[in-house]
Amino acid sequence: MLPLRLTRAAAPVTHALLALAALGVGLALGRVLALEAPRLRPDVALRLAALAALPLPLGLLRLLTTPPHAAARRFLGEPAPELLARSLRTALLWLLEGLLIPLGMLAACRLWPDASEDLLRGAALTALALLLAAGLGTAALLLALRTVARGPSGLWSSLTGGGAFGPAAAAPLLYAPAFALVAALVPPALLSAVWGAKAALLTPQVLLLSLLGAAVLAFVLALKEIEQARPHLQEALLAVEEAHAMPFAQSDQLPEPPRWLMPGQPNALLHLLARSWMRDRPGSWLTTALLTLLAVVLVRRPAEPLALALVAASIAAYSFVRVLALERDPVHAAAFWLGAPPPDLQRAVLRLGLGLSLPALSLLALGLLTGSLLAVLLGCLAGLAIGLGCLRLPTPRLRSALPLLCLCAAGAAIALASSAGATP
Numbered sequence: 001m002l003p004l005r006l007t008r009a010a011a012p013v014t015h016a017l018l019a020l021a022a023l024g025v026g027l028a029l030g031r032v033l034a035l036e037a038p039r040l041r042p043d044v045a046l047r048l049a050a051l052a053a054l055p056l057p058l059g060l061l062r063l064l065t066t067p068p069h070a071a072a073r074r075f076l077g078e079p080a081p082e083l084l085a086r087s088l089r090t091a092l093l094w095l096l097e098g099l100l101i102p103l104g105m106l107a108a109c110r111l112w113p114d115a116s117e118d119l120l121r122g123a124a125l126t127a128l129a130l131l132l133a134a135g136l137g138t139a140a141l142l143l144a145l146r147t148v149a150r151g152p153s154g155l156w157s158s159l160t161g162g163g164a165f166g167p168a169a170a171a172p173l174l175y176a177p178a179f180a181l182v183a184a185l186v187p188p189a190l191l192s193a194v195w196g197a198k199a200a201l202l203t204p205q206v207l208l209l210s211l212l213g214a215a216v217l218a219f220v221l222a223l224k225e226i227e228q229a230r231p232h233l234q235e236a237l238l239a240v241e242e243a244h245a246m247p248f249a250q251s252d253q254l255p256e257p258p259r260w261l262m263p264g265q266p267n268a269l270l271h272l273l274a275r276s277w278m279r280d281r282p283g284s285w286l287t288t289a290l291l292t293l294l295a296v297v298l299v300r301r302p303a304e305p306l307a308l309a310l311v312a313a314s315i316a317a318y319s320f321v322r323v324l325a326l327e328r329d330p331v332h333a334a335a336f337w338l339g340a341p342p343p344d345l346q347r348a349v350l351r352l353g354l355g356l357s358l359p360a361l362s363l364l365a366l367g368l369l370t371g372s373l374l375a376v377l378l379g380c381l382a383g384l385a386i387g388l389g390c391l392r393l394p395t396p397r398l399r400s401a402l403p404l405l406c407l408c409a410a411g412a413a414i415a416l417a418s419s420a421g422a423t424p
Contacts, residue, residue, distance in 0.1 A: 014401050018097050021408040025052070026104015026123075028415035033105070033122045034112035041115075042196040045122035049188050050181075052101045053129040057137035057177035059094055063087050064141045065173055065240050080233040088138070088226070095134045102127040121195055124207040125188045128214050132184035135218020140180040142225040144172035148243075149236035170243040187214065261285075261355040269340055270348040276331035277352065288319045288359040291410055296366055298418040305372045307417035309379035312367075314413045316360040316383025318406035321390050323353035324399050350391060357384060 029048045036044045067073075067087045074083070102123035109116040148170055191210065195202050229236070257274035266274070277284070295311050326332050326349060335345055360380055367376030393399050 022100035023104040026101040030105040030108025034115040041118045042192045045125050046192040049126040049129040052126045053133040056133040057180050060137045061177050081230050098130045129188045131214045131218050135222045136184050137180040138222040139225040140176035142229040144176040145236035146232050147172040148239045149232040263354050273352050285359050291315045292362045295414050303417050305375035308372045309375045310413040311417050312363045312376045312379025313383035314410040316380045317386040319357045319360045320353045320387025321402045
């Protein structure tokens with residue numbers, strides 16, 4: 001039997017935190033929906049369902065195509081079908097945790113009883129999107145793996161710009177999650193249209209039948225692709241590993257890190273860490289900008305300054321603590337083995353974290369648009385202070401979970417700010 005550290009995608013503590021975060025997000029989304037004007041609730045419920053379903057296809061992409069320690073597990077004798085079975089069990093656990101979001105929305109009915117019927121419909125749309133995103137995402141990714149197993153194709157290489165945005169051999173995997181998410185949102189969009197036209201048609205019985213139908217469809221499609229992909233799985237996973245081991249075209253075009261990523265006078269150690277970060281994660285700095293854009297789109301005007309400060313603090317903290325992922329990077333271990341003094345290595349990580357936090361300055365646009373520039377600025381400073389404190393945490397497991405926790409906190413803060421100051 002293989003060690004748990006080789007097979008599990010996340011520690012039990014992380015799953016418990018994700019479950020609690022999902023319940024909290026569900027309550028926050030329920031509050032957003034309850035405080036909306038009744039005529040706007042169908043459209044808002046669809047957007048909230050899309051937001052809740054978005055992480056699932058992306059998580060499945062990582063879990064099914066690059067399972068944890070796949071090469072080591074293969075070397076120790078685990079066959080590819082068993083590797084897939086373990087990944088699917090983890091995916092099912094993630095789905096169950098995701099379904100706590102509509103459960104939290106149902107719990108919000110007790111807090112806003114006047115909107116209980118619409119909260120029930122919103123929870124059903126969210127659960128429908130989650131079920132279909134999980135089932136269609138699994139089926140689409142396994143279909144893409146079968147395509148990858150057939151070998152490289154000129155068509156896929158052309159569609160990905162010759163490998164500028166990822167390994168050309170694994171190009172089908174870039175499109176599968178997006179197509180699955182779009183297809184998963186079609187039934188919720190239809191129900192949302194029915195809700196807006198005549199809400200009385202969406203009775204609890206109709207919603208329950210829709211959920212059962214979605215669950216059966218997702219299960220059947222996923223099971224069919226699992227059976228068809230099993231004979232090709234070994235070749236597909238080997239092809240994906242080989243593709244990811246090859247340098248991206250973008251990493252050749254951008255061999256050196258940008259100057260803003262290395263604040264101050266960069267020494268050789270900081271330059272090494274920054275170059276490794278940008279080559280492995282060439283577009284990671286966009287995450288902060290995308291979170292800021294999401295906040296700009298969803299946050300209400302006017303919003304409570306405290307809610308805006310929480311949004312800024314959580315996004316700034318996430319931008320900073322992402323650097324903790326570097327501690328598990330081979331370049332970090334290599335620098336230590338080559339004789340870099342631990343204090344110098346810690347200072348280089350700190351300065352790289354400050355560089356990764358610079359895109360958080362885009363949050364000032366949120367402050368200008370909402371008229372609460374001081375609250376956003378103070379939130380950014382608080383987030384940086386939180387990030388600095390997190391670097392001194394002694395527990396490695398907690399440190400590794402911090403980026404995910406800060407990302408969940410950012411989502412909850414945006415949901416809170418999107419309902420703050422709203423009127424029914």
